[in-house]
Amino acid sequence: MKITVFSAQSYDRQFLNEANQAEPRPYDVELIYQQATLSLQTAALAQGSEAICVFVNDRLDAPVLEALARLGVRGILLRCAGFNNVDIDTAASLGLFVARVPAYSPEAVAEHTIALIMTLNRHTHRAYNRVREGNFMLDGLLGMTMRGKTVGIVGTGKIGRATARILRGFGCDVLGCDPLPSPEFKRLGDMVDLQPLLEQSDIVTLHCPLVEDNRHMINADSLLLMKAGAMLINTSRGGLIDTNAAISALKTRHLGALGIDVYEQESALFFHDRSSDIIDDDVFQRLMTFPNVLVTGHQGFFTTEAMREISAVTFQNLHCLAEGVPCANAVVGS
Template sequence: MKIAVYSAQPYDRRFLGEACPPAAETVYFSDPLTLDTVALAQGCGAVCVFVNDVLDAPVLEALHALGVRAVLLRCAGFNNVDLGAGARLGLFMARVPAYAPEAVAEHALALVMTLNRNTHRAYARVREGNFALDGLLGMTLHGKTVGIVGAGQIGTAAARIFNGMGCKVLVSDPSPSPQLDGLAARVGLDELLAASDIVSLHCPLMDATRHMIDAASLARMKPGAMLVNTSRGGLIDTAAVIEALKSRHLGALAIDVYEQEASLFFHDHSSDIIADDLFQRLMTFPNVLVTGHQGFFTVEAMREIAAVTFANLACHLNGRPCANALPVSS
C-alpha cells in the first residue's frame, strides 16, 4: 500500500523509512494536510498525519473520494479528527496512544529545571564573559509541592520523577492510574491549584479540558507558582495567562505547546515576522520559557511511533482488530 506522509520532517523520513515494511511504500510531503493539499494523496490508500494536520469532515471526504481508506496518526492526540465523519465514511483511523511517556515527562522536568535555575540565561551570560549571579536565583525543588493534572502514562511518569526528587506530588484526574499509589496524593483540581508550587499539565484536549487554565483557575493558583504545559496548547487560555504574568500572580510559565502553534511550530521562522501578537507578548517575559513541541522528540520515542504506526497499518491490511483504533463517534 502507498502511504502519503504529511507534515514530514527529515526525522520522519529517517524513522518511518527504517520501519517501513516491504508491503508499504511511503511518499513524503512537508506540507500539512489541509483541503488544499489533499490531492497529494492521489494514488495512496493511506495517509500518515501529525498533530497539526487538518482532519475535519471536508478533508476526510476528499481523501475518501481519492481512494484513501486508512488514516494513520503518528501521535497520541486526535482532537483534530472529525470522528463522526470518519465513522460515516468507514475509514480505518488509528493512533499511537503512548510512546515513551518518560520522554515527555523528562522534558517537563527539563523545562522546570531550566526556568527555575535560569540555566538558559546563565549559558548566554557565560558565553559573553559575564559570570554574575544576580538575577539567576532559583528555589530548591526538594520539599516543594508539584501538582500533576492528568494521570495517564505521561502524568504517572512525571509523578514518579518528581517524587524521586523529594517533592510532594498531588494528582488530579477522574481516573488516576493505580501505579500512583504511594507516589502521589489524589486531590480535586481546585485543591491542587491552591497548594502547588508547580502545576504540570498532562491532559488530552477535549471540550471538557479546553481552556481549563483560564482566568478563574489562574486566580486559584498559589501566588508565584510555575505553570508547565507539555500536553496540548488549547488547555491554556493564553490571554488569561499573559494577564496573570503581568500581575505577577503567576510566577513563571514553561510551555512546549501553544494553542496557535500550527502556523509556527516545526518550521524555521527566524527570517520571518511573526504576526501572532499573543505569542510575541509571551516572548517578552523573562520568566517564560517556550520550546517548539519537542517533548516527544527522542530516538526511542521516534522508533516506537514508527513501529506502532506500521503495526496499525498491518491490522488494517489484514482485517484484524486494532487496539489503537480511534473511538467511533456518530
C-alpha cells in the same frame, strides 16, 4: 500499498523508512513524503494513496475527511497519541479506519517536562547567555530548592506517572488530578480535585489529552486559584491554556513562570523554520517578551527511542488496516 505522509520532516523519513525495512511483509509499502501540513488545500496530495499518515497539527475536520474519502483514502494513521484534530463522527460515518500511537516513551515527555521546570527554576537559559558574554553576576538567577515543594500533576496517565516518579526522586510532594484516577498513581502521590491541586501546588504541570470539556481549563479563574508566584508547565496540548489569560497573570506577577512545549496556535509556527520571517502572531510575540517564560517547539516526544516506537506502532496499525484484523490502537474502525 501507497501511504502519503503529511507534515514529513527529515527525521520522519529516517525512522519510518527504518521501520518499513525492518521486516518483510506480504505487501509492499510505498511511502510518499509531503512536507505540507494536511488541510483542505493540500488533501489532493493523497491522490492514489490507500492511507495517509499524519501528525498533531494536520487538520482532519469534516471537509478534509470527505475530500480524502473521495480520493479513495480508507485509513488514517496518526503518529501521535492525541486525536483532537480528527472529526471522529465524520470519520466513522465515512467508514474510515483511524488508529493512533497511544503511548510512546512516556519518559521522553516526562523528562522534557523536568527540563522545563529546572531551566525556569534555576534560570540556566539566562545564565548560559550571560556567561558567554563574560557576565558572571548571579543577580536575577535565584531559584528554589525542589525538595519539599508541592507539584500538582493534572492527568495521571503514563506520562503523568513518569513525571511523578522523577519528582519524587527530587523529594517533592506530588498531587494528582484526573477524572479517571490511576490506581498506580496512589503509590506516588495524593489524588485531589483540581481546585485544591491549584491552590496547594508550587508547580502545576499538565499531562492530559485535549477534549472539548477541558479546553482552556487553565483560564483567568483557575489561574487566580494558583499560589502567587507558582510555575505552570504544559507539554500536552496548547488548547488546555487560555494564553491571553496566562499573559495577564504574568503581567500582574501572579504567575511566577510559564514553560510550554505546546501552543494553541502552534500549527503556523512549530516544525517550520521561521527565523527569517516576521512572525505576525501578536500573542506569541508577547509571550516571548517575558524573561520568566520558556517556549520549546513541541519537542517533548523527540528522542530516538520514542521515534522508533512511533514508527513501529504506525506500521503495526497499517498491518491491521491492510489485513483487516482488529487493531488495539484504533480510534475508529476495527
